[in-house]
Each structure stands twice: as structure tokens, then as C-alpha cells.
Amino acid sequence: xxIQNTTVNKQKNKTMVKSPSLWKQTYRRLNKNKxxxxxxxxxxxxxxxSFVGPHFSPYILDRxxxxxxxxxxxxxxWLGTDNYGRDVLTRLMMxxxxxxxxxxxxxxxxxxxxxxxxxxxxxxxGVVDMVIMRLADILMSIPGLPLLLIMGAILSEWKxxxxxxxxxxxxxLSFVGWPGLARLVRGQILSLKEQPFMLATEVLGLSDxxxxxxxxIPNTVPLLLVVATLNVAxxxxxxxxxxxxxxxxxxPTPSWGNMMDAANNFMDFRKRPWLWIPPGTAIFLTVVSIxxxxxxxxDALDPKMRR
Amino acid sequence: xxEMLLEVNHLQTHFYTENGVVxxxxxxxxAIREGETVCIVGESGCGKSITALSLMQLIPENGKxxxxxxxxxxQDLLRLSKKDIRRLRGNEIGMxxxxxxxxxxxxxxxxxxxxxxxxxxLLLSKKDAYKKAMxxxxxxxxxxxxxxxxxxxxxxxxxxxxxxxxxxALSCNPKLIIADExxxxxxxxxxxxxxxMLREIKQEFNTSILLITxxxxxxAEMADYVVVMYAxxxxxxxxxLELFANPQHPYxxxxxxxxxxxxxxxxxxxxxAGQVPNLVDLQEACYFADRCEHAxxxxxxxxxxxxxxxNGQKAACWLYEEGENR
Amino acid sequence: MSETLLEVTDLKKYYSxxxxxxxxxxxxxxxVDGVSFTxxxxxxxxxxxxxxxxxxxxxxxxxxxxDKTDGEVKYKGKDVFSLSKKELRHLRVxxxxxxxxxxxxxxxxxxxxxxxxEAMVEHGLVxxxxxxxxxxxxxxxxxxxxxxxxxYPHEFSGGQRQRIVIARAMALNPEFIxxxxxxxxxxxxxxxxxxxxxxxxQRENGLSYLFISHDLSVVEHLxxxxxxxxxxxIVEQASKEELFKNPMHPYTKALLSAVPIPDPTAKRERIIxxxxxxxxxxxxxxxxxRTRCPMATDLCAEKIPDYxxxxxxxxxxxxxx
Numbered sequence: 001x002x003i004q005n006t007t008v009n010k011q012k013n014k015t016m017v018k019s020p021s022l023w024k025q026t027y028r029r030l031n032k033n034k035x036x037x038x039x040x041x042x043x044x045x046x047x048x049x050s051f052v053g054p055h056f057s058p059y060i061l062d063r064x065x066x067x068x069x070x071x072x073x074x075x076x077x078w079l080g081t082d083n084y085g086r087d088v089l090t091r092l093m094m095x096x097x098x099x100x101x102x103x104x105x106x107x108x109x110x111x112x113x114x115x116x117x118x119x120x121x122x123x124x125x126g127v128v129d130m131v132i133m134r135l136a137d138i139l140m141s142i143p144g145l146p147l148l149l150i151m152g153a154i155l156s157e158w159k160x161x162x163x164x165x166x167x168x169x170x171x172x173l174s175f176v177g178w179p180g181l182a183r184l185v186r187g188q189i190l191s192l193k194e195q196p197f198m199l200a201t202e203v204l205g206l207s208d209x210x211x212x213x214x215x216x217i218p219n220t221v222p223l224l225l226v227v228a229t230l231n232v233a234x235x236x237x238x239x240x241x242x243x244x245x246x247x248x249x250x251x252p253t254p255s256w257g258n259m260m261d262a263a264n265n266f267m268d269f270r271k272r273p274w275l276w277i278p279p280g281t282a283i284f285l286t287v288v289s290i291x292x293x294x295x296x297x298x299d300a301l302d303p304k305m306r307r
Numbered sequence: 308x309x310e311m312l313l314e315v316n317h318l319q320t321h322f323y324t325e326n327g328v329v330x331x332x333x334x335x336x337x338a339i340r341e342g343e344t345v346c347i348v349g350e351s352g353c354g355k356s357i358t359a360l361s362l363m364q365l366i367p368e369n370g371k372x373x374x375x376x377x378x379x380x381x382q383d384l385l386r387l388s389k390k391d392i393r394r395l396r397g398n399e400i401g402m403x404x405x406x407x408x409x410x411x412x413x414x415x416x417x418x419x420x421x422x423x424x425x426x427x428x429l430l431l432s433k434k435d436a437y438k439k440a441m442x443x444x445x446x447x448x449x450x451x452x453x454x455x456x457x458x459x460x461x462x463x464x465x466x467x468x469x470x471x472x473x474x475x476a477l478s479c480n481p482k483l484i485i486a487d488e489x490x491x492x493x494x495x496x497x498x499x500x501x502x503x504m505l506r507e508i509k510q511e512f513n514t515s516i517l518l519i520t521x522x523x524x525x526x527a528e529m530a531d532y533v534v535v536m537y538a539x540x541x542x543x544x545x546x547x548l549e550l551f552a553n554p555q556h557p558y559x560x561x562x563x564x565x566x567x568x569x570x571x572x573x574x575x576x577x578x579x580a581g582q583v584p585n586l587v588d589l590q591e592a593c594y595f596a597d598r599c600e601h602a603x604x605x606x607x608x609x610x611x612x613x614x615x616x617x618n619g620q621k622a623a624c625w626l627y628e629e630g631e632n633r
Numbered sequence: 634m635s636e637t638l639l640e641v642t643d644l645k646k647y648y649s650x651x652x653x654x655x656x657x658x659x660x661x662x663x664x665v666d667g668v669s670f671t672x673x674x675x676x677x678x679x680x681x682x683x684x685x686x687x688x689x690x691x692x693x694x695x696x697x698x699x700d701k702t703d704g705e706v707k708y709k710g711k712d713v714f715s716l717s718k719k720e721l722r723h724l725r726v727x728x729x730x731x732x733x734x735x736x737x738x739x740x741x742x743x744x745x746x747x748x749x750x751e752a753m754v755e756h757g758l759v760x761x762x763x764x765x766x767x768x769x770x771x772x773x774x775x776x777x778x779x780x781x782x783x784x785y786p787h788e789f790s791g792g793q794r795q796r797i798v799i800a801r802a803m804a805l806n807p808e809f810i811x812x813x814x815x816x817x818x819x820x821x822x823x824x825x826x827x828x829x830x831x832x833x834x835q836r837e838n839g840l841s842y843l844f845i846s847h848d849l850s851v852v853e854h855l856x857x858x859x860x861x862x863x864x865x866x867i868v869e870q871a872s873k874e875e876l877f878k879n880p881m882h883p884y885t886k887a888l889l890s891a892v893p894i895p896d897p898t899a900k901r902e903r904i905i906x907x908x909x910x911x912x913x914x915x916x917x918x919x920x921x922x923r924t925r926c927p928m929a930t931d932l933c934a935e936k937i938p939d940y941x942x943x944x945x946x947x948x949x950x951x952x953x954x
Binding site: 021195196197199200202203204205206207210214215218219 | 693696698721722724725726727728730732734737739740741742743751752756762785787798801802805910
């Protein structure tokens with residue numbers, strides 16, 4: 001034992017270096033990625049703009065004002081007004097609120113459904129796995145956008161009130177979003193299960209509950225985080241596309257997608273770019289930022305770079 | 308004495324990592340004569356593989372050869388253009404890696420991969436190249452050459468693939484073969500076959516071999532001359548017989564004593580306490596001082612230089628530096 | 634007479650190499666093909682073989698980490714494969730496994746202290762309040778410092794990680810540990826530290842080991858009894874002294890001669906086996922070693938050699954011994 005003690009003492013000097021937790025390391029690595037950090041700050045800005053911004057606006061969202069119709073940007077209306085005389089900036093901020101909320105809520109729903117079903121399929125295999133994964137396969141073999149279009153058309157046909165449509169669109173988006181996630185999580189669980197440290201939990205006689213909650217799930221969190229981020233971008237895009245086509249969020253409720261509808265009108269397109277350029281830019285920059293942040297997160301979490 | 312084939316002088320290879328600069332190869336010098344086998348031995352992270360890769364300028368992207376000279380057959384490899392280096396690789400210098408499975412491309416047959424360097428460097432026609440490849444396989448004692456050239460890498464065992472790798476390395480009659488842990492991934496009986504093959508090649512073609520290994524047993528069987536590395540530095544070097552009979556550096560002594568040997572009954576194994584230091588931002592000192600039984604004050608303050616002993620062995624240790632440098 | 638701890642009789646473990654639709658095309662991989670041995674209490678039993686010999690499969694099968702195909706495994710007289718759920722949990726406390734790769738056998742997201750302590754709590758060996766103290770005790774025994782307890786595995790080197798894995802196994806105070814190539818991934822200087830730790834723990838706690846390795850020199854240093862495996866069978870088994878002094882099976886002889894000796898002056902007769910280890914999917918008929926054996930005859934192709942006692946508990950499976 002003497003030899004070991006000296007070993008230990010010497011090791012102490014070497015390993016006494018401060019060692020941050022895995023999350024801190026991840027953040028530090030992310031911090032070095034300029035693009036990802038710019039994206040992160042831009043997204044924070046978008047959130048503030050959308051959720052806090054409207055409170056500072058002197059205009060009321062849906063109040064139409066024929067006198068102020070179709071005005072170009074000015075000191076009073078920074079982004080001009082639309083053909084009902086509504087302030088475009090105020091609508092843009094409210095639209096951001098709705099688009100971001102839909103994107104994030106849809107992401108949470110798909111993550112919950114997808115990772116739960118994926119984890120169950122991966123851990124228990126057998127018939128359960130069969131049923132869940134075949135269901136996912138069927139959903140994945142139908143192209144997402146046409147499916148959403150059909151569902152959107154049905155909503156319009158049933159004349160669902162605008163305020164409920166929001167929630168139904170979230171559900172629709174997560175409905176097409178979960179199969180991909182379930183497949184990813186299942187794959188992750190399958191490969192984790194083959195890791196020697198999972199065999200070790202068996203050797204130690206740990207319960208299934210502990211194996212899943214303490215050993216498997218924490219190891220899928222990094223992957224989920226990345227996928228979730230990218231998923232938000234996808235949801236925002238799908239929502240915008242639907243709303244642009246008039247099948248998603250319908251006016252008067254604003255969304256970036258249905259604001260873009262202005263571009264469909266030849267006169268608006270030619271003469272009043274302030275109607276469609278701001279929402280278009282908002283969608284573009286938000287989605288690009290989310291994707292860049294997601295890529296940054298993936299690099300920061302990449303286990304191959306750790307150690 | 309035979310002519311010098313390769314001379315490495317004060318080679319420095321650094322890696323730039325998140326945590327700082329790693330001096331993976333730190334002022335390493337050694338030489339290989341024609342027909343000589345030199346073994347670089349050391350534990351993981353001592354820089355032995357990076358030394359080999361530096362010779363061929365195949366170091367990973369975040370690394371860089373910072374200083375030094377590598378003279379090979381009259382030219383400085385570090386001054387050659389990328390094109391000239393490529394011409395040298397696989398032609399005058401052959402390489403064998405640790406993982407035969409991953410060093411061959413899985414989508415090409417063995418034959419296709421063997422004729423490639425032959426066509427490239429020896430400018431043989433496809434037909435002649437195939438003939439030569441077949442001859443090489445047969446020469447290395449692998450049966451069914453005609454069948455093997457048409458197989459894909461995954462259809463062969465690790466030992467067989469390593470033999471193919473050796474055949475490829477040999478195909479352009481290189482003057483030097485660099486073998487980086489060529490038998491580490493193989494079973495003992497297969498290792499014996501491969502080592503035997505390397506010995507025969509050396510005898511028949513008078514090829515020089517630079518063998519990188521962590522296994523002192525392999526060193527004893529293969530080497531003419533041994534270079535012991537620790538934490539990026541050469542700590543001891545010498546002819547194999549002297550080095551094993553009379554190791555000088557405490558690290559070499561420790562390594563030799565720590566390895567259990569068949570037929571030698573010991574109650575406990577000798578251990579070298581502690582572990583290899585982190586190579587990031589090392590302070591001026593003997594890097595082995597923290598693990599050394601004989602560490603003195605000077606060891607923690609100044610780095611010892613490689614000193615030549617009476618019998619031609621060299622060691623970098625303050626125990627053997629008399630007066631002059633203190 | 635010492636007491637028998639583990640008794641393995643004619644154990645077989647086949648993997649079907651393909652499943653489902655194309656079953657008829659795939660033959661079974663005979664990873665373990667009829668293996669018998671016993672381990673006494675306090676004994677260190679070495680299992681030596683090259684890749685594909687089935688040594689790791691044996692280690693996992695006897696701990697019931699996967700199913701057997703045939704045969705019997707008795708731990709303390711009880712059939713391991715017919716234990717009740719409760720008895721199996723008990724087995725999980727008494728027997729442990731140490732893995733080859735210290736990097737993948739620790740969960741990267743679990744702190745060292747939790748990794749060592751969680752099973753103690755799970756099995757109710759200590760209360761939640763005492764666990765930290767017990768963990769520190771075990772860590773000290775295994776040469777780890779107290780401040781390591783709140784660290785994550787990625788902060789440790791290979792040798793230290795292996796100490797953590799050993800501490801995790803030792804925490805449950807087991808009686809029997811399967812060591813699956815526990816030092817193969819370590820450097821020589823670290824290997825020696827870990828091997829000494831094994832001897833200390835074994836002596837102090839009266840442990841029994843099944844020590845699986847491909848390295849004869851390590852096995853010779855640690856083990857009291859040694860079995861040599863080739864393609865799913867034990868070809869020779871004897872006490873350490875006997876096996877190294879008087880190897881009988883041609884494979885054992887070749888294996889011994891192939892181990893490189895770190896002494897350039899050593900003169901010895903080297904037996905270089907020809908060819909490769911055959912695939913366990915389609916092993917040779919008769920004696921499986923015959924394709925590489927320098928003494929093989931027609932008889933070897935026809936008849937499977939008996940695994941018999943060649944005198945004094947030295948078992949060997951060869952027609953010509």
C-alpha cells in the first residue's frame with residue numbers, strides 16, 4: 001500500500017488543475033465559435049423584440065386606420081403601414097411572438113413524443129419497437145409539406161377559429177416532426193445499450209428504472225439539444241410556408257408567413273417592399289441563426305473532441 | 308560500417324490544442340544506417356508515432372513540424388515540396404500502420420490497391436503491375452495469390468491484411484520501411500509470423516527499418532539500435548545488447564523491471580509511480596523527475612542533455628552528467 | 634481441501650450469425666464449444682487465448698450476462714441460470730466484472746463517487762448518509778485520492794480510470810471477480826501498478842478471480858491455475874508451475890515460444906505457426922487446431938481429441954499426448 005500512497009500523492013499535483021463540469025466545457029467551446037455566439041445573441045434579440053417590443057409600441061395591433069394606409073417607413077411608422085393602415089413593425093413583433101412560440105412549442109411536443117417513443121422502442125425492442133418504428137416509417141415516407149397542406153386545408157374547410165388554429169398547427173407540426181426524432185433517439189439508445197458501461201450496470205444489478213433514468217437518458221441529452229434546436233428552425237419554416245399559403249395562421253392574427261403574403265400581390269410586391277421584406281428577413285435570419293447555433297452546439301458537444 | 312540512410316536532427320513537432328501547445332516531439336535526434344533496424348520505444352503519448360509521421364509529413368492538421376532537419380539519402384525531407392514528398396512516400400520509404408483494417412480502402416480489392424503504387428512510382432503497365440503484385444504476395448509466403456488479389460479487405464483476417472500492407476510497403480523496393488506498431492493489433496502467434504517476415508525482408512533486401520513499438524519484447528527481438536522516448540524527448544539510446552544489459556536512465560530501468568517476464572518469478576512487480584505528465588506547457592525540468600526514484604533538486608530545475616557514455620550509449624539524466632553542465 | 638466456488642460443465646454458447654428470413658444461410662458461431670473447469674475459493678484462474686477463442690464470452694456467460702446455449706454453470710453449488718430474481722440480485726453483489734477498456738466502461742456523465750456508490754445504495758448495503766464515507770474507503774483501497782470523488786471520468790487517465798472501475802467492483806465487497814483483459818489497454822508502467830493492486834486486493838480480501846488475458850507473462854505473474862483456449866475449447870489446463878515447465882499441447886508450446894522476451898540475448902527455439910486462426914463459424918473437423926499444428930496427422934482430422942488428465946491434474950486435448 002505504501003507504493004500506492006506515493007502514487008496518489010504524486011497524482012495529486014497533476015490532477016489538481018481545476019476541472020469544470022461537462023456543461024461548462026461545452027459552453028466554453030461554444031463561446032469560441034464566433035458564428036454560433038453571434039447567432040445566439042441575435043436570437044436573444046429576436047426574442048426580446050418579439051416578446052418585450054410590443055409593449056413599447058404606441059400602436060394597437062389590429063386597429064385599422066384608413067388614413068394611414070400604405071405609408072412608407074417614416075419616423076412615426078418605422079417600417080411603414082399596411083393596406084389596412086396597421087403599423088408593420090408592431091405586427092412584425094407580434095408575428096415573431098407567434099412564429100417563435102409555435103416553433104418552440106412544436107419542438108417541445110415532438111421532442112417529448114419522439115424521445116419517449118424512441119427510448120421505449122430502443123430499450124425494450126421486440127414488438128413494441130416494431131409497432132412504433134413502423135408507424136414512424138409510414139409517417140416519414142409521406143412528404144411532410146403536402147401532409148401539412150392537406151391538414152391545413154381540412155382546418156380551413158372546417159372553419160376552425162383563428163385562435164384555435166395556433167394550437168392545432170403546433171400539434172400538426174409535431175405530428176410530422178416526431179418520427180425523425182424517435183428514430184434518432186432509438187438509434188442512440190441502441191448504441192448506448194451496447195456500451196460496456198451499460199453492461200456494467202447489469203453487472204452491478206441496477207434496476208431498469210435506474211438504467212434508463214440515470215445512465216441512458218443523460219447521455220442522449222446532448223443529441224436532443226442539438227436536434228431540438230434544428231427542429232425549431234424546421235418548425236418555423238413549415239409554419240411560415242403554411243401561413244404564406246393561407247393554410248396556417250390566418251389573418252388577422254399575424255405571423256411572419258402570412259405577412260409575406262403581401263408578396264403575392266403584384267402592387268405590394270413592386271411598390272411596397274416594406275410589407276414583405278421585414279418578415280422575410282426575420283424568417284431568414286432567425287432560421288439561419290438557429291441552424292448556426294445548432295451546428296455550433298453539435299461541435300461543442302461532440303464527444304470525439306472531448307478528453 | 309554501413310552508410311547513414313536517415314538522419315534526424317533536433318526535430319520539433321508541436322500541436323496546437325484548445326488547452327495549449329503540446330510539444331509532442333521535442334528536440335529528437337537519431338539516425339538509421341543502411342540495413343539497420345532502429346526501434347523507437349515508449350508508452351502512449353511519448354511522441355513515438357508523431358516522430359514517424361513527422362518524417363513522412365503526415366501529421367494531423369493541428370500539428371506542425373517547427374524545427375529540425377531530416378536527411379534522407381542526401382536530401383532534407385523538410386525542404387522538399389509536397390510533390391516530391393509524395394513521390395518519396397510509398398516509393399523510397401514504405402509505411403506500415405497499426406490498424407491494417409483501416410489503412411486499406413474497403414471498396415477496392417487487394418489487387419487494385421497493390422498495383423496503385425506500382426503504376427504510380429514504377430510506371431508499370433496494369434498487367435505488369437498485377438504480375439509484380441502477385442509475385443510479392445507469393446514471395447511473402449501467402450498462399451493463393453490469384454485468389455487474394457480479387458478479394459476485398461473485409462474478407463481477410465487482420466494478420467493477412469498486415470501481410471498485404473507489408474507487401475504494398477515493399478512493392479517499390481524502398482530503402483526504408485517505417486512500421487508504426489505493426490503487430491499491436493494482432494494475436495501473439497500472428498505477431499510472431501509478421502516479425503519473422505520483417506526479419507527476412509531485412510536480410511534479403513538490406514532494407515532499413517524504423518520500428519515504433521511499446522513492447523520491449525518486440526524491441527529485443529527486432530532492434531539493432533534502440534531509442535527510448537518519454538514525454539516527447541529521447542531519454543536514452545544505444546545498441547540493443549548494451550541497452551538491455553545495462554540500461555542507464557531510470558525510466559528505461561523501470562520499464563524493463565515493470566514488465567512481467569515468463570519464467571521470472573516475482574512476488575510484486577516493480578512499478579514506476581505516477582503517470583505520464585500532461586504535455587501542455589511543461590516547465591523546464593527533467594520530465595521524468597516526478598516519477599523518478601533518484602530525483603535530485605537539479606532534476607526539477609533544468610533539463611538534462613543527452614550525454615554519451617563510455618560504451619557508446621547515450622542517456623539524458625543528471626545522474627550521469629559530471630560537473631560540466633551543472 | 635478448499636471449497637469449490639465456481640463449477641462450469643460442458644458450457645456451450647453459440648451465436649446465430651444471421652437472424653430471421655435468411656436463417657438457413659447462416660451457421661452458428663460456436664464461440665464457446667463445450668468448456669469445463671472449476672475455480673476454488675481464493676484461486677486466481679487464468680484463461681488465455683487469442684482473439685476468437687471465446688474467452689471473453691465465457692467470462693460473460695458464467696456471470697449470466699447473456700444466455701447459454703448448453704451446459705451448466707454452478708456458483709456456490711447453485712445453477713446460475715435457474716436463479717430466482719432475488720437470488721440473481723444477490724449474485725450481482727457477490728460477483729463482479731472488470732472490463733478491458735477503462736474508457737468505455739465508465740459512463741461519461743456520472744461522477745466517480747456516484748459510479749462507485751450507486752450500486753451500494755441500490756442493494757441496500759449502506760444508507761444514503763454513509764455511502765460517501767464507504768466510497769472514500771474503497772477509493773483509498775484502490776489508490777484513488779479523496780478529491781477524485783466529485784470528478785467526471787474524462788478527467789482521468791487510463792490507469793486511474795481502471796482504478797475507478799476496480800473500485801466500483803470492490804464497493805460491493807464481492808467474492809468473485811471476472812477480469813476481462815483488465816490491463817491490455819494500459820501502458821507497461823501503469824500495467825504494473827494495476828497488477829500489483831490486483832494482487833493486494835486478492836490477498837487482503839481472499840478474492841477469487843477469473844483472469845482473462847492474451848498475455849502469458851501477466852497470467853504467469855498473477856494466476857495459480859491456467860487454461861489455454863483455442864477456438865472455443867480449452868486445449869490444456871494445469872497449475873501455473875506445471876504448465877510453464879511442461880507444456881504439452883502443440884498450441885501451448887507455440888504460444889509460449891511466440892511471446893517476445895525482453896532480452897536480446899535470449900536463445901530459444903521459435904515455433905512459428907503457419908496460417909491464420911480459422912473462423913469459428915466453420916471450424917476445422919476433428920481437432921480444431923490441426924490446420925496450424927506442426928504434428929497434425931489424418932487422425933486429427935477425423936476424431937476430436939479427448940480432453941483427458943495426462944497426470945497430476947494436467948489436462949490436455951491432443952491425440953499425441
